[in-house]
Amino acid sequence: DIQMTQSPSSLSASVGDRVTITCRASQSISNFLNWYQQKPGKAPKLLIYTASSLQSGVPSRFSGSGSGTDFTLTISSLQPEDFATYYCQQSYSTLYSFGQGTKLEIK
């Protein structure tokens, strides 16, 4: 099984800040890495697929990078609506797996 580890588990930041969330895979997964955003009481929403491709309709302040085992999700300038929990997910193996999540809170 491929284990996905996110860091940090939680993060406090202010509107306008630049924020980076990291996701590490237990083995190389090339660029088979997706990011989701989940707001309280809502289903997750796809933000980025194949490590760096922005899903249609997602603001350009979101970006993803990485390959192999190490990946990052960056929000260039935090907006109030970005405070949520973020999950990475690997699709290299058809035994899919998610990271444990990073909760982004308002400072």
Add this chain to the structure above:
Amino acid sequence: QITLKESGPTLVKPTQTLTLTCTFSGFSLTTSGVGVGWIRQPPGKALEWLAVIYWDDDKRYSPSLKSRLTITKDTSKNQVVLTMTNMDPVDTATYYCVHRERSQVATTQNWFDPWGQGTLVTVSS
């Protein structure tokens, strides 16, 4: 527009079998490359992938839950059914149905989009 909706019991007793149905629209599970999966989330905890079924009836299960899960499809009804046996209070969670999208360019690339709204299942006597 693709939509998915989960249905099933909101409360089950320990040791019972849970049956959840995902009813979808906007795509066909007979189309090459298409998949439908299930993901759950215990209250306040992380997402956990459970199972996926593909257009060709190939199926994959979470290794930790494989012995308890069965996923099937009814293409005539646009439905996917997940059964989970021997339910326990730790299985209390919101269960999501998801559409597995596949890249048109690099067909091995795939992701979950969109998701159903989820259904909360509580396991309690």
